[in-house]
Amino acid sequence: MSDVYVVGADMIKFGRFPAISVPKLGARAAHMALDDAGLTMNDIQALYSGNLVQAAAMVGQRILAEIGQTGIPVVNCANACATGATAFREGWMSIKAGVYDVVLCVGTEQMGKGLLGGGGGKKGIPTEGLLGSGTMPAVFAEAGMEHQRKYGTTLEQFAGVSVKNHHHSTMNPKAMYQIETPLETVMNAEMIAYPNTKLMCSVNVDGAAAAVICSEQKARELGLMSRAVRVRASVLTSDPYQERNLQMPDVNTCTQRAASTAYEAAGVGPDEIDLVELHDCFATAEILHYGNLGLCEPEDAGAFLDDGQTTLGGKCPVNVSGGLLSKGHPLGATGIANIYEICTHLRGEAGKRQVDGAKLGLTHVIGLGSACGIHILERPS
Amino acid sequence: MSSTASNNSEATGLLPIAPFLRISDQGEAHLEGSRCKSCGAVFLGERATCSKCTTRDQMEAIELSNRGELYVYSIVFRSFPGVEVPYVSAVVDLEGGGTVKGTLLNVDPDPEKIRMGMPVEVIYRKAPRKDAEGNEYLTYYFQPRG
Ligand SMILES: [Zn+2]
Numbered sequence: 235m236s237d238v239y240v241v242g243a244d245m246i247k248f249g250r251f252p253a254i255s256v257p258k259l260g261a262r263a264a265h266m267a268l269d270d271a272g273l274t275m276n277d278i279q280a281l282y283s284g285n286l287v288q289a290a291a292m293v294g295q296r297i298l299a300e301i302g303q304t305g306i307p308v309v310n311c312a313n314a315c316a317t318g319a320t321a322f323r324e325g326w327m328s329i330k331a332g333v334y335d336v337v338l339c340v341g342t343e344q345m346g347k348g349l350l351g352g353g354g355g356k357k358g359i360p361t362e363g364l365l366g367s368g369t370m371p372a373v374f375a376e377a378g379m380e381h382q383r384k385y386g387t388t389l390e391q392f393a394g395v396s397v398k399n400h401h402h403s404t405m406n407p408k409a410m411y412q413i414e415t416p417l418e419t420v421m422n423a424e425m426i427a428y429p430n431t432k433l434m435c436s437v438n439v440d441g442a443a444a445a446v447i448c449s450e451q452k453a454r455e456l457g458l459m460s461r462a463v464r465v466r467a468s469v470l471t472s473d474p475y476q477e478r479n480l481q482m483p484d485v486n487t488c489t490q491r492a493a494s495t496a497y498e499a500a501g502v503g504p505d506e507i508d509l510v511e512l513h514d515c516f517a518t519a520e521i522l523h524y525g526n527l528g529l530c531e532p533e534d535a536g537a538f539l540d541d542g543q544t545t546l547g548g549k550c551p552v553n554v555s556g557g558l559l560s561k562g563h564p565l566g567a568t569g570i571a572n573i574y575e576i577c578t579h580l581r582g583e584a585g586k587r588q589v590d591g592a593k594l595g596l597t598h599v600i601g602l603g604s605a606c607g608i609h610i611l612e613r614p615s
Numbered sequence: 616m617s618s619t620a621s622n623n624s625e626a627t628g629l630l631p632i633a634p635f636l637r638i639s640d641q642g643e644a645h646l647e648g649s650r651c652k653s654c655g656a657v658f659l660g661e662r663a664t665c666s667k668c669t670t671r672d673q674m675e676a677i678e679l680s681n682r683g684e685l686y687v688y689s690i691v692f693r694s695f696p697g698v699e700v701p702y703v704s705a706v707v708d709l710e711g712g713g714t715v716k717g718t719l720l721n722v723d724p725d726p727e728k729i730r731m732g733m734p735v736e737v738i739y740r741k742a743p744r745k746d747a748e749g750n751e752y753l754t755y756y757f758q759p760r761g
Contacts, residue, residue: 349695359744360695361632364754366704366716367691375689376706383687383731427704428690428726475667478686478714481659482706 378518403556
C-alpha cells in the first residue's frame with residue numbers, strides 16, 4: 235500500500251461570516267489548498283466533504299457547484315467534532331486502497347453564537363436543568379472534575395490552558411482572536427459551567443479548511459515531494475463500553491486507544507512528537523489529553539502545563555495555533571484546520587509561532603458521543 | 616417542597632420525564648435498570664442487548680437503588696432561556712450499579728460545599744414544566760444523604 239502525502243493544505247481565517255454560504259466558505263478553502271499544491275480541480279478524483287450542521291444538505295456537491303462540477307464522486311461526512319478528521323481519513327483510505335491517486339478533503343462549518351448541546355428530545359418536556367445539564371460547557375466541566383477528583387488538578391491549571399492558547403494565537407493571523415489573556419482575566423470572566431469560565435470555552439466561529447492528498451507515486455510524478463507531508467498514521471476510534479459513558483461521555487478511553495494505535499502504526503513514541511494540535515474545546519479538556527496522548531503521566535498533567543512544557547519553546551508545544559479556545563472551533567472544519575497547522579510547521583512555514591526543527595506532529599479531535607480521530611504527520615524529507 | 620413521591624401517591628397521573636423513570640399504579644416511583652445475566656453489567660433503562668459483552672436477550676429488568684454517591688459535578692451558571700440558574704449538574708453512581716445524571720438539590724451551588732464522593736439519594740418530584748398539551752411530569756433529583 236502506498237504512503238499518503240498532503241501536498242496542499244490551507245484554511246481561511248476563522249471568523250463570523252453570516253453573509254457567506256457554507257459552500258462558498260468551503261470553495262475558498264478548497265481553492266487555497268489547490269493553489270498550495272499547484273493543482274486544479276481537473277486533477278482531483280474525489281471529494282471528501284465534512285460538515286456537521288448541514289449534514290443532510292449535500293455540502294460537498296454544493297462546493298463542486300462553486301468550483302467545478304467535474305462529476306467526481308463526493309462523500310459527505312458528519313461525525314460531530316471529528317467530522318473534518320473523518321473526511322480527511324476517508325480520503326486517506328481511498329488512496330491507501332489504491333482506488334484514487336489525488337483527492338480533495340474539505341471541512342466547513344457556519345456556527346452562529348450560543349450554547350451547544352442539551353435541551354433533551356422532541357417528546358415530553360425539556361430536561362435541561364431538571365436532569366442536570368447536557369450543555370457542552372457542563373459536560374466538559376464534569377470531565378475536568380473527574381481529572382480533579384483523581385489527580386487534584388486545580389482551577390488555576392485549567393485556566394492556565396486558556397492563557398497559553400490565547401498567547402499562542404497572538405502569533406497566528408488566521409486565529410479568530412489574537413489577544414493576550416492573563417490568568418486573572420480568564421478566571422474572572424463570566425462563569426459558564428464551573429470550572430469553565432467564558433474564556434475557557436472554545437469560540438463559535440465560521441470556518442473552512444482543505445487538504446489535497448495523494449499517493450507517493452503521484453506526488454513524485456507531479457514533482458510535489460519537496461513540500462509533501464507524509465501521513466504516518468490515521469486512526470479513528472469510538473468509545474468502548476465504560477460503566478458510566480452512556481450518562482457521562484468518555485473522551486479519555488477513545489483517545490488513549492487511538493493514540494496507542496497511531497503510535498504503533500507510525501512506529502514512533504510520544505517522546506518523538508514535536509508538536510500537537512489537540513481538542514481543547516474547553517480548557518478542562520486539554521489537560522486530560524496530555525495523559526491520554528502519553529505526553530506525560532496523567533497525574534502530572536497540571537504540572538506539565540505549569541512548567542511550560544506545552545508552551546511554544548517547551549518540550550512538546552500544544553495548540554500553537556491558538557487552539558479551539560482562541561483560533562476558534564468551526565466543528566466540521568476543525569479536524570482539517572489542525573492538519574493544516576501541523577503541515578505548516580513541518581514545512582517550516584509557521585512564521586513567529588514556528589516550532590523549531592519540527593519533524594513529527596500529531597493532530598487530535600474528539601466528537602462527543604464519541605469519536606476520536608488522530609493523525610501523525612512527518613515533515614518533507 | 617413536597618415529600619418524596621415514593622411514599623405517597625402524588626405521582627399518580629404524572630408522566631415520567633424519562634423512560635427509565637417508572638411509576639407504579641400506586642404512584643410509587645423508581646429508576647429502572649437492566650443487568651446482563653452474562654457479564655453482570657448494569658445499565659440505566661431497558662435494553663435487549665448488552666453493549667459491554669454483546670450478548671442478546673439476557674438482560675433482566677432491575678430496580679435501581681435510590682442511594683448512591685456523587686461521582687462528579689458542574690455548577691451551571693449559563694443555560695438555555697427559561698432554565699433557572701445556577702444549578703448543580705451531577706453524575707451519580709448508584710449502590711449496586713448504574714450511573715445516572717441529574718440535578719443535585721438542597722446544596723449550595725458552591726464548590727466549597729460540594730464534595731465528590733459525598734453520599735446522595737434519589738428523590739422524586741413533580742416537574743415544574745408542562746408539555747404543549749398541558750400534561751404534567753414526574754422527575755427525579757438528587758439530594759445529600761445522611
Ligand atoms: Zn453483558
